[in-house]
Amino acid sequence: xxxxxxxxxxxxxxxxxxxxxxxxxxxxxxxxxxxxxxxxxxxxxxxxxxxxxxxxxxxxxxxxxxxxxxxxxxxxxxxxxxxxxxxxxxxxxxxxxxxxxxxxxxxxxxxxxxxxxxxxxxxxxxxxxxxxxxxxxxxxxxxxxxxxxxxxxxxxxxxxxxxxxxxxxxxxxxxxxxxxxxxxxxxxxxxxxxxxxxxxxxxxxxxxxxxxxxxxxxxxxxxxxxxxxxxxxxxxxxxxxxxxxxxxxxxxxxxxxxxxxxxxxxxxxxxxxxxxxxxxxxxxxxxxxxxxxxxxxxxxxxxxxxxxxxxxxxxxxxxxxxxxxxxxxxxxxxxxxxxxxxxxxxxxxxxxxxxxxxxxxxxxxxxxxxxxxxxxxxxxxxxxxxxxxxxxxxxxxxxxxxxxxxxxxxxxxxxxxxxxxxxxxxxxxxxxxxxxxxxxxxxxxxxxxxxxxxxxxxxxxxxxxxxxxxxxxxxxxxxxxxxxxxxxxxxxx
Amino acid sequence: xxxxxxxxxxxxxxxxxxxxxxxxxxxxxxxxxxxxxxxxxxxxxxxxxxxxxxxxxxxxxxxxxxxxxxxxxxxxxxxxxxxxxxxxxxxxxxxxxxxxxxxxxxxxxxxxxxxxxxxxxxxxxxxxxxxxxxxxxxxxxxxxxxxxxxxxxxxxxxxxxxxxxxxxxxxxxxxxxxxxxxxx
Numbered sequence: 001x002x003x004x005x006x007x008x009x010x011x012x013x014x015x016x017x018x019x020x021x022x023x024x025x026x027x028x029x030x031x032x033x034x035x036x037x038x039x040x041x042x043x044x045x046x047x048x049x050x051x052x053x054x055x056x057x058x059x060x061x062x063x064x065x066x067x068x069x070x071x072x073x074x075x076x077x078x079x080x081x082x083x084x085x086x087x088x089x090x091x092x093x094x095x096x097x098x099x100x101x102x103x104x105x106x107x108x109x110x111x112x113x114x115x116x117x118x119x120x121x122x123x124x125x126x127x128x129x130x131x132x133x134x135x136x137x138x139x140x141x142x143x144x145x146x147x148x149x150x151x152x153x154x155x156x157x158x159x160x161x162x163x164x165x166x167x168x169x170x171x172x173x174x175x176x177x178x179x180x181x182x183x184x185x186x187x188x189x190x191x192x193x194x195x196x197x198x199x200x201x202x203x204x205x206x207x208x209x210x211x212x213x214x215x216x217x218x219x220x221x222x223x224x225x226x227x228x229x230x231x232x233x234x235x236x237x238x239x240x241x242x243x244x245x246x247x248x249x250x251x252x253x254x255x256x257x258x259x260x261x262x263x264x265x266x267x268x269x270x271x272x273x274x275x276x277x278x279x280x281x282x283x284x285x286x287x288x289x290x291x292x293x294x295x296x297x298x299x300x301x302x303x304x305x306x307x308x309x310x311x312x313x314x315x316x317x318x319x320x321x322x323x324x325x326x327x328x329x330x331x332x333x334x335x336x337x338x339x340x341x342x343x344x345x346x347x348x349x350x351x352x353x354x355x356x357x358x359x360x361x362x363x364x365x366x367x368x369x370x371x372x373x374x375x376x377x378x379x380x381x382x383x384x385x386x387x388x389x390x391x392x393x394x395x396x397x398x399x400x401x402x403x404x405x406x407x408x409x410x411x412x413x414x415x416x417x418x419x420x421x422x423x424x425x426x427x428x429x430x431x432x433x434x435x436x437x438x439x440x441x442x443x444x445x446x447x448x449x450x451x452x453x454x455x456x457x458x459x460x461x462x463x464x465x466x467x468x469x470x471x472x473x474x475x476x477x478x479x480x481x482x483x484x485x486x487x488x489x490x491x492x493x
Numbered sequence: 494x495x496x497x498x499x500x501x502x503x504x505x506x507x508x509x510x511x512x513x514x515x516x517x518x519x520x521x522x523x524x525x526x527x528x529x530x531x532x533x534x535x536x537x538x539x540x541x542x543x544x545x546x547x548x549x550x551x552x553x554x555x556x557x558x559x560x561x562x563x564x565x566x567x568x569x570x571x572x573x574x575x576x577x578x579x580x581x582x583x584x585x586x587x588x589x590x591x592x593x594x595x596x597x598x599x600x601x602x603x604x605x606x607x608x609x610x611x612x613x614x615x616x617x618x619x620x621x622x623x624x625x626x627x628x629x630x631x632x633x634x635x636x637x638x639x640x641x642x643x644x645x646x647x648x649x650x651x652x653x654x655x656x657x658x659x660x661x662x663x664x665x666x667x668x669x670x671x672x673x674x675x676x677x
Contacts, residue, residue, distance in 0.1 A: 298596060299528075305562035306524045315516035321509045322521075329502070359508050 012242045013212065020204055027197055031190070038186045042179050049172045052107060056168060059100045059120070060161045066093035067151055070131055074147045076140065087135075094128050104164075110171070116164045123157045215244040222251055231259035299333075300326055321358055324351035342377040342409070342419075346370060349388050349407060356392045364396050364403045371410040377419065377489045380464055386457050387423045387483050394438070395427020395481055403427055412486065421485040429477040461485055499536040503529055520561070527558050538584055542650070545612065545621075545673075546578035548587045552610065555588065559595050567595065571610040577619050578612070580673055583650045589643045590623045590659075590669045593636045597667075598627040619673035626666045647671070 011019070069089035072080035080086050101121045108114040130150045137143050215238045222236045236248045303326035310318040331348045346368055353366035366388075388405060396403030405425045412418035430438065439455040458471045465487060475481040506529045513521040531554050534547075549571075556569055591608070598606035611622040632640060644657050651674055658670040 298592075302524070302528050302558055302562055306521055306528070309524055309561070310513060310516070310518045310521040313513075313516070313518035313521055315513050315518035315521055318509055318513040318516050318518055318521055321505075321512060325502070325505050325509065332498075355505055355508070358512065359505075 013244070016208060016211075016242070020201075020208070023204075024197070024201065027193075031193055035186065035190065038182065042182060045175060045179065048107065049168070049175055052104060052168055053165075053172070055100045055104055056161060056165050059097055059104070060158065062093040062097040062100070063124075063154065063157060063161070066090045066097065067154060069093065071147065071151065074134065074144050076144055090131070094124070097124055110167075113164065113167055113171070116160055116167060120157060120160045120164065123154075123160060127154055127157065212244065215248065219244065219248060219251065222248070222255075226251070226255050226258070231255045231262065300330055303329065317358070321355060324354045327351045328355070339378040340381045342370075342372060342375075342379050345379060345381070345384050346407070346409075349385050352385055352388060353392075353405070356389075360397070364392065364405060366405045368407045369409070370407075372419065379419070379487060379489065380460060383457050383461060383485065383487075384421060384423065386453065387485075390438070390454050390483075391423055391425035391427060391481065394430060394434070395425040398428050399426075417488055419487055419489050421487065423483045424480065426480040429479050430473070430475040430481055431477055435473060435475065461487060499532060503532060503537075506532070524558065524561050527554050527561070530554055531558065535585055535588075541584050542581045543584045544578065545580050545582055545587070548582060548585075549573060549578065549610070549612075551588055552591050555591060555595065566605050567598075568605055568607045569610070570608070572613065573610070574613045577614065580619060582673065583643075583646045586643050586647050587621060587623065587671065589639060590671075593632045593640065594623065594625040594627060594667065596636070597632055598625060621669075621671040621673070623669040623671075624666060628664045632667075 066089075069086040072078045073083060073086040073090065075081060098121075101117060101124060105114065105117045105121065108117055127150065130153075131147070134143050134147055134150070218236060218238065225231075235252050238245045238248045303322050307319050307322040307326065310316075310322060328348055328351050331344065350366075350368065353364070357364050357366065384407060388407065391405045396405065403426060405423070408420075408422040408424065410420055412420050438453065439458065461471045462468060464470075467486070470486045472484045473481065474484070506525055510522060510525040510529065513525060531551060534551055534554075552569075552571075556567060559567060587610075591610070594608055595606065607626045609622070609624045611620075611624075613620060640659075648654055648656055653674060656672045656674075660668045660670075662668070
């Protein structure tokens with residue numbers, strides 16, 4: 001295949017195109033000039049031959065007319081004898097003849113022609129001087145006889161002229177032959193030149209397209225790699241310094257920049273993940289810290305001891321409450337595992353309800369309808385208790401009448417691996433504004449036993465299930481609230 | 494957040510305490526009161542600087558809870574110079590070691606625990622010595638983190654190092670020596 005030489009590769013595409021166009025225009029122009037010149041030259045030579053033929057012919061006519069005019073002027077039997085007009089015609093013809101002879105002499109190229117023309121010129125001079133001599137004499141019959149003798153002598157001029165015509169004809173034939181050869185050569189040159197130009201143009205176009213299409217293919221492949229996210233592939237290197245190379249360098253730079261941006265983004269994401277991880281670890285650490293500070297065993301044992309004391313002292317209600325608190329405390333501080341048995345979580349909820357009911361003088365009715373009682377189902381920790389607590393604190397605490405909280409748990413109708421948990425209360429309900437505050441951990445400062453707010457539960461459930469609709473709050477002011485959780489169970493036997 | 498949770502529990506304890514009053518359960522009331530006070534002191538006042546007197550008073554509370562829970566199982570002796578109990582120390586620094594001694598003793602010891610607390614001047618500084626005779630080689634792992642944080646807090650408060658020295662004497666006893674620089 002054809003490629004541009006190395007030096008030419010580095011020239012810009014614009015310059016390559018200009019070079020190609022200018023080259024074609026120059027070559028075509030040179031061809032035109034050359035053909036115009038050749039045509040002009042051959043036409044000119046042909047015209048010269050024709051003019052010479054014409055001049056020789058005119059010379060012959062002039063000779064005849066001069067003889068006729070002078071004959072009329074001199075002939076004593078002629079009605080034009082002594083007619084000045086005839087004499088003027090004679091002079092005119094002689095003068096014309098002399099001019100023609102001079103022209104022919106100047107244009108003569110061969111010695112034969114030159115000698116013939118000189119002979120004609122001398123003969124004309126001799127003829128004219130002889131006539132002039134007769135004209136100076138008296139016009140009588142003797143004179144006229146002398147004129148007839150001179151006139152007969154002019155036959156050799158006519159013979160010279162015929163000879164000149166023959167020579168010129170043979171020269172013309174030779175010229176014509178040369179001219180036809182010349183035209184043939186021009187035609188050959190034209191064909192060869194045009195063919196050469198076509199071939200060279202073809203080579204140039206192939207080289208040009210190769211030098212453009214190959215880098216463009218590379219560019220396309222490179223751009224495709226970029227679009228597929230492969231930024232770290234080898235750098236695109238083209239052996240040229242034209243616009244495509246500039247484009248390649250720009251693409252390299254762009255790929256590099258995108259790579260840097262992506263790495264930056266990745267690093268930021270990693271940092272964010274790290275921050276989240278650290279935050280989680282921090283939460284865990286806080287929990288552990290609290291756990292170690294409280295010393296759960298000590299606290300549980302103490303509560304148990306108090307429970308025993310209260311039992312000895314027949315303080316049944318106190319006993320029940322202390323037991324409930326101990327269970328809640330054990331659950332809250334007992335483990336940092338992510339999952340727990342559903343029944344354990346519900347037990348905590350029951351104990352919590354006992355305390356809350358005691359706290360508010362049995363103002364609330366609490367019930368759990370669990371259709372999964374016999375199942376061993378694991379769920380994320382602390383998802384039901386905070387919501388029940390929310391119902392008590394935000395829903396029922398402010399209600400004057402007896403309130404009710406119900407927790408309903410069942411399998412989904414459509415998927416037996418999905419559990420639906422509903423926390424229903426007939427409390428004061430939550431307005432949209434209040435709900436927004438509840439979902440904002442920073443603003444929701446109302447106390448709870450776990451430090452886990454509504455938003456925390458919602459976020460964890462959505463993260464756990466990956467579905468926004470897995471946590472739905474429906475509430476109406478003065479009517480109540482229903483929180484529905486759809487969650488995939490971790491293990492069910 | 495920690496305080497928030499503790500306050501909630503304290504509310505529950507208060508509720509239970511009220512029920513115990515209604516039900517006339519005197520010992521229960523007393524224990525709940527003690528545990529409630531201890532929790533308040535330990536958590537609600539955790540970032541406070543307290544007097545040595547306050548700190549020592551809660552030793553009695555802890556012991557009472559302990560005795561109430563396990564019976565008369567601790568022989569506690571204290572030798573405290575009454576003139577020096579107004580000095581300030583970080584909250585729960587002495588009590589942490591007392592707590593640890595009590596908790597550890599029940600993991601390793603069958604007999605009664607002897608616990609001595611001595612506070613007096615020594616070479617112009619105040620020295621606190623907490624000595625027990627439990628046979629555990631060192632405090633349990635659960636307490637290591639807590640003790641480290643107390644040592645850090647204590648040294649940071651006095652801007653000095655090595656103010657607390659803990660000696661575990663294998664199968665014999667544990668002696669904790671705490672120093673309070675005189676300048677304070």
